[in-house]
Amino acid sequence: MSFTIATTIDEALQALATGARPVAGGSDLVVGARHGKAPLPEHLVAIDRISELQCIDVTDLGVCIGAGVNHHIIEHHPLLSNAFAGLSDGSALVGSPSTRNVGTLGGNVMNSSPAMDTGSPLMVLGAEAELRSLRGSRRVGMADLWTGPGRHSAEADELCVAIHIAMPASRSNSAYLRLEYRRSMEIAVVGAAAAVTIADDGSVSAVRVALTAVAPTIIEVTGIGLGSVAEVAAAAAAAASEQARPISDVRASDKYRRHTVGVMARRAVEAAARRALGEPVSVPVNRAAGIGAAS
Amino acid sequence: MSDIVNYHLTVNGVDYPVNAAQGRNLLSVIRTEVGLTGTKEGCDDCECGACMVLLDGQPVNSCSFLAVQAQGRAVTTVEGLQQGDEMHPLQRNILEEGGVQCGFCTPGMLLSATALLERNPSPTEEEVRIGLSGNLCRCTGYAKIVAAVQRTAAELHP
Known part of the structure; x- marks a missing residue:
C-alpha cells in the first residue's frame, strides 16, 4: 500500500512507472471500488495538486485543457462555453455541483464510459488526448482512445495530461443534448453531440455527430449529407437511429434508445447551427430544450 | 505491508491527527476518527448529498472522497457553520421556514447552500x-428549503 501526492507531472509519471494508479477527484475510482467494479488500487498517486494539469491555454490554433480541469470550470469558462459550447453543455450535466467540482475532464475521458457526457462533444470537436509517460508523449484521437466500456488504449504508465482541441472554423459551433429522467445525479439515457459549420448561403457546409450511451463506446455517425439545417438535422436523426447499437437495461429498452438518440441528434444539429449563426443558446442546451423533469 | 496512513486533517479550523487505512473515505474518518457526527451517511454512493462537506469552500461528497486526499486542505462540516453562540443565518432560516423535518439531509443542504451563496450571493x-x-430530501418537498436559502440571501445582501 502507498499513497503519494504529486505536485508535478514528472512526479506522477515516476509513480505510474512503478505501478501506482492516478486519482484526481476519486468520484469514479472510490465509487467503483465500493461497487466491487474494481478494488481500490494498492498504490495511489494523487494528481489533483499538479498545477500543470489545471491550465486552459488558448491560442489562435486551439485550446489545451489540462486533464485536471474540473467540469464546473468547463461549464463556466467564457471561451469554452462560447467557442466549444458542446463541451460545456456536457460538463454542465455531469452529476451535481459537488460532482462537477471534483470530477475532471481527464478523469471523464480515461474512465471511458460510453455514457460519459463530455465524450461525444470531444469526438465531434476532433479532440485529442495527450498521453505522457517517462517514455515520451503522444496524442491520440478519441476514436482510437476508447476501445470498449471502461476500456482505453493507453498504457498503464501513461497519464492523460491534457485534451487538445483545434479552434473551430468561423460560423461553426457545437451542442450536446442528452435524454435524462431527472435533472441531477443523472446519467445519459442516450445523448448526441453535433458540430456544425454554416456557409454564407445559410446551408450546412460541414457536420459531425457523435452518440452517447448507444454502443460500447462513444461512436461517430457517418454519411450525413449536407444541405439546409433542417435537411441535415433530419439526416443526422435518421443516421443516428440507424447506426446506434443500443442495449436494453434498467434505464431504457434498446428500441427506445434507438428512437430517442435520433431525436437528440436532430436537436443537437439544430442547436449547434443556431450557435454557429451567433444566436445565444445557453449552456447547457438541455435546460433550454426543456429536457428532464422540473427540479 | 500495513495500509495504515498517518496524516493530519484540518476540520473547521482545528487540526486532527489521523491514523486510518488508506482507502477510508472522508465521511467515515470525520465521523469516527475526528468524532464529528453532523455529517451523515445516506446512500454512500455519491447520489444523495447527506455526506456533503466543503473542501476549501467547495462542496464535495465525502462518502466518495479519500480522506488522505483532504490533508492540507480546509474541511468544513455543519459543526463549522455556527458563528460563536449564534446559528449561521442559513441554520436559523431553515428552521424558521420549516425546511427541516427528519433533519437527515439538513447538514448537507446547509453546506451546499453555503457554497452556493459564497459563489452567487x-x-x-x-x-x-x-x-x-445534489442534495435529496424525502420529507419537505424542497420548497421551504429553497425559501430559506433565498431568505438568507436577501438578509445578507439586501
Whole structure:
C-alpha cells in the first residue's frame, strides 16, 4: 500500500512507472471500488495538486485543457462555453455541483464510459488526448482512445495530461443534448453531440455527430449529407437511429434508445447551427430544450 | 505491508491527527476518527448529498472522497457553520421556514447552500435549485428549503 501526492507531472509519471494508479477527484475510482467494479488500487498517486494539469491555454490554433480541469470550470469558462459550447453543455450535466467540482475532464475521458457526457462533444470537436509517460508523449484521437466500456488504449504508465482541441472554423459551433429522467445525479439515457459549420448561403457546409450511451463506446455517425439545417438535422436523426447499437437495461429498452438518440441528434444539429449563426443558446442546451423533469 | 496512513486533517479550523487505512473515505474518518457526527451517511454512493462537506469552500461528497486526499486542505462540516453562540443565518432560516423535518439531509443542504451563496450571493430560485441539486430530501418537498436559502440571501445582501 502507498499513497503519494504529486505536485508535478514528472512526479506522477515516476509513480505510474512503478505501478501506482492516478486519482484526481476519486468520484469514479472510490465509487467503483465500493461497487466491487474494481478494488481500490494498492498504490495511489494523487494528481489533483499538479498545477500543470489545471491550465486552459488558448491560442489562435486551439485550446489545451489540462486533464485536471474540473467540469464546473468547463461549464463556466467564457471561451469554452462560447467557442466549444458542446463541451460545456456536457460538463454542465455531469452529476451535481459537488460532482462537477471534483470530477475532471481527464478523469471523464480515461474512465471511458460510453455514457460519459463530455465524450461525444470531444469526438465531434476532433479532440485529442495527450498521453505522457517517462517514455515520451503522444496524442491520440478519441476514436482510437476508447476501445470498449471502461476500456482505453493507453498504457498503464501513461497519464492523460491534457485534451487538445483545434479552434473551430468561423460560423461553426457545437451542442450536446442528452435524454435524462431527472435533472441531477443523472446519467445519459442516450445523448448526441453535433458540430456544425454554416456557409454564407445559410446551408450546412460541414457536420459531425457523435452518440452517447448507444454502443460500447462513444461512436461517430457517418454519411450525413449536407444541405439546409433542417435537411441535415433530419439526416443526422435518421443516421443516428440507424447506426446506434443500443442495449436494453434498467434505464431504457434498446428500441427506445434507438428512437430517442435520433431525436437528440436532430436537436443537437439544430442547436449547434443556431450557435454557429451567433444566436445565444445557453449552456447547457438541455435546460433550454426543456429536457428532464422540473427540479 | 500495513495500509495504515498517518496524516493530519484540518476540520473547521482545528487540526486532527489521523491514523486510518488508506482507502477510508472522508465521511467515515470525520465521523469516527475526528468524532464529528453532523455529517451523515445516506446512500454512500455519491447520489444523495447527506455526506456533503466543503473542501476549501467547495462542496464535495465525502462518502466518495479519500480522506488522505483532504490533508492540507480546509474541511468544513455543519459543526463549522455556527458563528460563536449564534446559528449561521442559513441554520436559523431553515428552521424558521420549516425546511427541516427528519433533519437527515439538513447538514448537507446547509453546506451546499453555503457554497452556493459564497459563489452567487443573490441566486434566483432556479439557481438555488441547481445549487442544491445534489442534495435529496424525502420529507419537505424542497420548497421551504429553497425559501430559506433565498431568505438568507436577501438578509445578507439586501
